[in-house]
Amino acid sequence: MNAVLMTVQIVLGWMAFSDGLLADGVHTLADLGADGMVLIVLRLSAAAAHRRAGYAFNQSDRYETAGSLLIAILLIATGMQTLWTSLSHMNDAGNGASVHAAALVVAVFVIVAKEALFRYIMGVAKRTRSSVLVASAWHARSDAISACVAVLGILGSMAGVPMSDRVAAALIGLMIARMGWTLGWKTFKGSFARTAAETTGQ
Numbered sequence: 001m002n003a004v005l006m007t008v009q010i011v012l013g014w015m016a017f018s019d020g021l022l023a024d025g026v027h028t029l030a031d032l033g034a035d036g037m038v039l040i041v042l043r044l045s046a047a048a049a050h051r052r053a054g055y056a057f058n059q060s061d062r063y064e065t066a067g068s069l070l071i072a073i074l075l076i077a078t079g080m081q082t083l084w085t086s087l088s089h090m091n092d093a094g095n096g097a098s099v100h101a102a103a104l105v106v107a108v109f110v111i112v113a114k115e116a117l118f119r120y121i122m123g124v125a126k127r128t129r130s131s132v133l134v135a136s137a138w139h140a141r142s143d144a145i146s147a148c149v150a151v152l153g154i155l156g157s158m159a160g161v162p163m164s165d166r167v168a169a170a171l172i173g174l175m176i177a178r179m180g181w182t183l184g185w186k187t188f189k190g191s192f193a194r195t196a197a198e199t200t201g202q
Helices: 002-015 019-049 053-088 090-095 101-128 131-158 163-201
Strands: none
Touching: 002 019, 002 101, 019 053, 019 101, 019 131, 019 163, 053 131, 053 163, 101 131, 131 163
């Protein structure tokens, strides 16, 4: 789903002159990288589960913590890059072509698809008690939220305010970076608390 959405967002965002949709497409591209990390982490965790019980659980926790931190770093980097690109093009907002209606249709579809993906992944995460899947689910929810911002920017541009699409792209960058920071901080605190508990138990 992420591969299809990314392709549609970037191609139509470029063709429809929508910086907001392009920024959202870059966010979905980051999702593809995060998906790859999640698959690797889950494979390593599954391998650890076949080893000695206590050691296996510790290793599995470490793999999932590392995966969550990598997703957080990826979100922060993607958000800052999107923000920088949007701000650097802000002065040209009034000189660009108006956003086409096709961008609006794609952005609305992305909201629905990403919210469905969030609910599906979160359901699996709760069933399997996987912290890295929780991180992946919230990553999908961040896409749904950023797509909402993209819709507002596109509507503003179609209404005759070209700057709104660039502002939406900048806001999406900030949202992505903030979500990455929040996820990284929560994962770091959880890992520190778990390490302290293990040390106390020993």
